Amino acid sequence: MDLLHDDPKKLFFKYLLPSISATLVTSIYVLADTIMIGKGVGQDGLAVLNFILPLFTLFFGTGLLLGVGGAVLMSVANGSGDKKLANTYFTHAALSGAILAILFTVLGLVFLEPIGYMLGCTSVNIGLFTSYAQYLVGFCPVFLFSSLLQAFVRNDGAPKRAMVAVISGGVTNIILDYIFIFILGMGMAGGAIATVIGSVTSVTLLLTHFMSKQNTMKLLKGKIQVNIIGRILHSGLPSFLIEVASGIVILLFNLQLLKYVGEVGVVVYSIMANSAIVAMSLFNGVSQGAQPIMATNYGADQSERVVSVRRLGSITVVIIGIVLFLSGFLFPDIVVQIFIEPTTEVLDMARGAIRIYFAALIMMSLNIFYSTYFQSVLKPKLSLIICLLRGIIICTILVFLLPLLIGVTGIWLVMPITELITAIIAMMMVRSAKNSI
Template sequence: MKDKESVFLNSDINKLFYKYLINSVLGMLAVSFCILADTMFIGQGIGSDGLAALNICIPIFNLFNGLGLLFGMGGATALSISRGKGEIVESQRIFTKSIIIAILVGITLSTLGKIFTEKIGYILGANISNIYMVKEYLSGVLIFSFSYILAHTTSAFIRNDHNPRLAMIATVTSGLSNVILDYLLIFIFDMGIKGAGLATSIASLINLLILLTHFISKKCSLRFIKFKINVKDISRILFNGLPSFIVEISSGIVIFIFNLKLLNIVGNIGVSAYSIIANVSLVAAAIFTGISQAMQPIISVNYGANKIDRVKRVRKKGLKTSIIVGLSFYIIGILFPQFIVGVFTSEKGQIVDITVNAIRYYFLAFIFMGINIVNGAYYQSMEHRILSNAISLSRGIILIVIGITILPIFLGVNGVWLSAVFAEVLTLIITYIYVYKKK
């Protein structure tokens, strides 16, 4: 075990960071690609009504993925800090508790989802005109919904157990499976939007099954051990993972709020346009989350071993990478907005005009989004829970709600798109003011 942790403590930071970065980003892109594939196939095969129904359902993925990250990132952070301190038995106890919690929650939500599918659809914002499509998609998605939670939880521990490559292979294979299944179920077997949901569900199960092979390999140093129910340990896991949960679940909340606002201002066509924006945002957020996941095990182990200089160097690498990615997304959006729209829908006219206009405003947020996500992950990896939670809550819920409530009054639909920029910029300013004052 000590030899394994010496890799985090003594290896060249650049090589170590990029090794984890490539695997983590590819893995997170594959996760987002599952939803992205659904969007492209639904947009091309079913049309704008299908896109609107899909966008209404996206928050359910945020919930499942968020819970997986809550238990996975929360437990894995505590595990790596304990390993850095040499507390091996404690680290195994944390692992065991995290996995058991994830299993129990996953099975419970899967059962409830199958029983209350239609009610969930209405809660997500469906109405009489689109409830049929929403229900059809959800009925496919919820078949193996437990696998979304368990896949994210186990993936976090596997990365911290020095096997980021397997985590990447599992998610990439899942993404490719999703594309193949989407094509087969939508176009060949003519299952429509339900086929898209089923394809995503099966792909998630494939992801989990591949990840589970780690636990029978020689590389695995994770062990299930006996434990007693301890509120302190469970709260440590949950509080550590809360920033990741907030980042993920806030995406769902934002989509829900945006959908309601756009339905009120421009109608169903606005929701269809936003589904394209939301999916591109999903890809950007996946890359930023991949950067933060690459940082986490390196920072946590070195922080536990009190190697603060290495911790700061990892943060600097993460910030530089996120700024480059954010600027790239913004520039591509400004230069090629119509191409982006064309990837998702073959329709012309109003949906293209609305989406192209939205891209010019909304994509500015990506420049600041990456910095905020990386900053939140930095503090989360050291168990600085108050600041990491404050960053996640500010950008993900509080400021976005304020922005989308106030800005459209003065700017109309453009205020909806600018509310994301408003939230990210203010979060960044508040964070650095707080950190500066603490110094």
């Protein structure tokens, strides 16, 4: 395929299906894990899993902070021919990751129950929390290095190995989830152990890269250089913020829902949040399919082709968003029953909540696509603005303000309003930036 001369429309649709398939992989694993706990443990287990998610995002986000930040700098150094500097970045990222993973593990195990209560647990469900979280925290290094090594192995010229590692770990997780939860009746602990073994599988496969001829990375001896760590953190900060922002949003929603409607609200929200993960993977798939075409043509100063692909991508994601919204609006009961066997109370609340919340998916589609678009045309600051607006700033304000004004309905309205405001700002930025393409 000639990205600079082939028809942009044909190029876009050639990239579309493979890209969406790839991004769906991770979301399907998360979804399967959630469904099995919801069906095998019940709605209490589903609520507790939602309390645990911020810890996942912290560990995974820290791996991205050091992995993406260090791997990008490593690639730049390799491109300039400075192999020693490249390995210096890898060494400092790996060492920093090990130190932080040990720190998280020690603090997490010592203060496990207080952390659970801080995240929204009560004396009724703290046992479910600790039965899962003790394995998550105890094996924090595995989760952190899973995301860290993925970035480095991918940037060291082995994207297929990174993909196989992720897929293998996910499949292992799903199979063991079913065995441990349904066959052996191990409950939350079984789900946690399955997740740990799946991540160990991924890390083990990633480590095989260091025994291959393709590997160029090695650990160097020497003093820790603070300026090198600073560069890595600066480079990886956007990836970290995007990942951790989702954990912050989940935490704030959980706390507000517990305050206004109790645990049943958390159960309903966990259903919607996990549905949104699938939606985001579809939007990311379209975005990542369009990204190499837009970036290559931007570099060649082919602005008309960039705009053509941007329009195709934005139309595609909006169509997907509308279809998803209509699915939730017309069939909210089916959405709920995918995850749990609902009580009448859960079902009554979920019907209205899902119909409101799923409206956010239409505008979310544009926000995710435009964020990738700005990265493609070398405007990362504008991309970061979109991520921070929708991920932290607007929703944090609204999740405290709207419930005071209109009660629990205000909580369900937070994401639709957040995505709408962000989309308006994003479209204004696209319009103002088009002359500089």
